[in-house]
Amino acid sequence: MDNLDKRRIGIGVAVVASLVLLFFVGKWFIKQKATKKEQAKVEQTRQQAEKKAKQALVTLHSVCRYADSVGIDTTRFGTKAGLDQAETEEKLADLLLEIRYGKKPSRLEFSGLKEAVDSSWTQNVYEASKPTALVKLAPFGPYNQLVGHYSRLRKLARSNPALADSLRLIRQTLNFYRYVNRFDADRFVLVNIPAGELNVFGRAGERLLPMQVIAGKPDKRTPCMTTYVQDIVAYPYWNVPQNIALDEMLPRMKRNIAFIYNQNLQILNDKNQEIDPEEIDWDSLSTTNFPYRVRQASGCENSLGLLKFDLANPLAIYLHDTNSRDLFTQTADRWRSHGCVRVQKPVELANLILGSQTFDAAFMTKCLVDQKPRTLSIPKPFPVFIAYNIADVDATGKLRFYKDVYALDK
Structure with a gap:
């Protein structure tokens, strides 16, 4: 093989090597560009999420201030480091529900009314959190009057701690x-x-x-x-409650049967039939042995x-x-x-x-x-x-x- 052929082969190898190198370099540059683009996209998403989380946090703080002004304990709605947008918005929705519907009073011994709580309006917490929207949650006149008194006393309480108990009662x-x-x-x-x-x-x-x-x-x-x-x-x-009949009426009926007539009372048996008081053996009756019911006509x-x-x-x-x-x-x-x-x-x-x-x-x-x-x-x-x-x-x-x-x- 002469020198010319060797040169040609060398040039060919160099061209092929250059093309291979160019291919891999190009591929690397494309990958780097895609990586940077993806990183930029991730960063943009992160920044947007951070912005929304801050917006949610600012809104929550604003609503907490309003809730505090109407006597709601907002310590339960405090935020902590690392709380994301969804968690903050959930707290915000819960707070909005309490502003509108309160908590069940602790002294209720019986709840016989069916609740009709509409939580759908909190789906857009930012719309529901606007000051104009919050005001509309309280159309009840006495409530707003009481809020006014609460606000007035809170200012006075800064120099008069004795008002703390009055504020607590108003909050209830x-x-x-x-x-x-x-x-x-x-x-x-x-x-x-x-x-x-x-x-x-x-x-x-x-x-x-x-x-x-x-x-x-x-x-x-x-x-x-x-x-x-x-x-x-x-x-x-008046169907006399059994405790009143036994504790208060029975002793008086036993002492003097005239009490029954003077009070216009009726003695009924277990079949709801009226019994003649004169036919009852009153001496045999007691608080543990009284097979009757007392009714006032x-x-x-x-x-x-x-x-x-x-x-x-x-x-x-x-x-x-x-x-x-x-x-x-x-x-x-x-x-x-x-x-x-x-x-x-x-x-x-x-x-x-x-x-x-x-x-x-x-x-x-x-x-x-x-x-x-x-x-x-x-x-x-x-x-x-x-x-x-x-x-x-x-x-x-x-x-x-x-x-x-x-x-x-x-």
């Missing part, structure tokens, strides 16, 4: 009003035990029918509950008065008229019943719940004799809240602190 009531939002009622009855008051509220917080009530005495407490009026009974019987002297409002609950608690209406004017003691709630304006309350003027003012004075109980159906169940709010606003919007009659706040 603010939470109660938020909790009421879970039931979406156009109208509802609110009995506030410490105030000795009943109000029928409209959706915006207008007081449609305020009145006084007589609730349970301290050793016979009226329980807090959410329930509803099932029906209204005119000329009701209907009429003006009935302890339930002329109207009874049946409430759905297993505790035998209801609203009713009373045969001692003078108690509303002759004494300030509003806590003297066995647990049920005596109402000052039974006719007005019945007509409002029934949605018609079913009873006139003369109904309370006619007092017809030999009347049997008559049950009146209502258009739809009427919500009733029996609450224990020591701090509240009155009809004028003035802040009130009522006596802790059951000593529940100690």
Whole structure:
């Protein structure tokens, strides 16, 4: 092979080697470019996620400030290092739900109303977190008045630590009003035990029918509950609770059978048949041996008065008229019943719940004799809240602190 051929082969090998090298170098450059592009994309995604996480955090802090201003404990919604956008938004949604619906009050002994919590509006937490949206969550007048008092006292509390207890009591009531939002009622009855008051509220917080009530005495407490009026009974019987029949009535009946007639009582057997008191061997009876039920006949002297409002609950608690209406004017003691709630304006309350003027003012004075109980159906169940709010606003919007009659706040 001559030199020319060797040169040609060398050149060919060099060209091939160059092409191979160029191929791998090109491939490396392409890969590097793709890697840089992917890294740039990842960095952009990271920056966007970081920006959104910061936005979520800023929004959460802003809503926490608002929640704090309306008496919500926001320590449960604090953030920690490493919390991502989704976790922050979840906290934000939970906080928004509490702002709107509150927490279940700890003193409720019975919950008989079905909750209607709409969580769909928190799907866009940023839209729901706008100040204008937050304000719309609180259309109830007394709630907003109470928020105003809370804000005022918080400023004063900076120089007067003794106000801390008052603020705590206001927070409890603010939470109660938020909790009421879970039931979406156009109208509802609110009995506030410490105030000795009943109000029928409209959706915006207008007081449609305020009145006084007589609730349970301290050793016979009226329980807090959410329930509803099932029906209204005119000329009701009073089916005497067994503990009252045994502890209070039986000793008096044994001492003097005339007590039965004076109180217009009826003795019923296990078949619901009335028994002649003269035929009963009273000496053989005791608190552990009393095979009867005691009922008070209907009429003006009935302890339930002329109207009874049946409430759905297993505790035998209801609203009713009373045969001692003078108690509303002759004494300030509003806590003297066995647990049920005596109402000052039974006719007005019945007509409002029934949605018609079913009873006139003369109904309370006619007092017809030999009347049997008559049950009146209502258009739809009427919500009733029996609450224990020591701090509240009155009809004028003035802040009130009522006596802790059951000593529940100690």
